Amino acid sequence: MNLKEYIINDVSIRKFSDKVSEIQELFNQLTYSHLPVENNGIYMGCISENDIRCFEADKKLEDYQYALEGFLVRDNTYWLDVLEAFAQNDTNILPVLDEENNYLGYYELNEIIALFKETPFFNNAGNIFVVQKGVKDYSFSEICQIIESNNAHLLGAFVSKIENDMAEITVKINPSGINEIIQSFRRYGYNITSEHREDHFNKNLKDRSKYLDKYLNI
Missing domain, CATH: 3.30.70.1340 (MTH889-like domain)
Incomplete structure (x- = not known):
């Protein structure tokens, strides 16, 4: 299953020079848990909404680069591995890089889950x-x-x-x-x-249990 057509670029990758206040405001408008960050054209990692809320608004992302989470997937990563990466990193957005480490965009969790529903x-x-x-x-x-x-x-x-x-x-x-x-x-x-109406074994056990209860209560 080729996922390249599901790569999104609706939100541009953020830069070290961006102010924390700008990122905080952007998170107010989005439903993403993270946003990708780059420096001089190189993907550096993702900043989480939970972290950015704790930072000083007048500082820049560069001042908090230690908080970046370095998860990513490749544009040829199998879709089940993509789902696993979403789960392991507790995120709803996954940056996508090619083999030369060029940032291509990101996958959005709901889009990938929708593919799973088609299996x-x-x-x-x-x-x-x-x-x-x-x-x-x-x-x-x-x-x-x-x-x-x-x-x-x-x-x-x-x-x-x-x-x-x-x-x-x-x-x-x-x-x-x-x-x-x-x-x-x-x-x-x-x-x-799991329970099943066709499960005669459980039905027989329940019938015998009811009979035993009735007998003991005589």
Whole structure:
């Protein structure tokens, strides 16, 4: 997926000579968390809105160059890596440089997320469920094997949570009989953390629990 057409230049890169008061006013007009900064045509990093609010208004950006955050992506960076860079740097704007370190513009978070929504994982009809297993015990090859052995096709899967040495993997498959697949995952030692009307196992447990409660209350 070529992202070059999504490079934006609506806001010009700021300079060391810009006054802090000017940048503060610019942030008042924008929804960006950061703004890129250059010096003599060289990209130096990004200044965050949180930092700029704490600086003396009559000084220049050059006086606070230590506060610049040096994150960036290249114009040939894969889109999933771009998304990762957004998350790792807690930003909604990412400066884009070419291989010669020339500043080209920036990516905006919502534009890149919109691309993610167009992938088959979100755009195609299917069944989504969440499985859980130990971090060292699960494998994507096993997950694929379980799904395909039930004559279903995987549309996408990703690790959506890791906590207490347990990993949760969100899975989407083509529309198919999900109950058989869920039972197969249980046989392989996976917990199913999402709820499904087709899950006969959970339905039977609930029915038995209600029966036991009724019996104990006689």
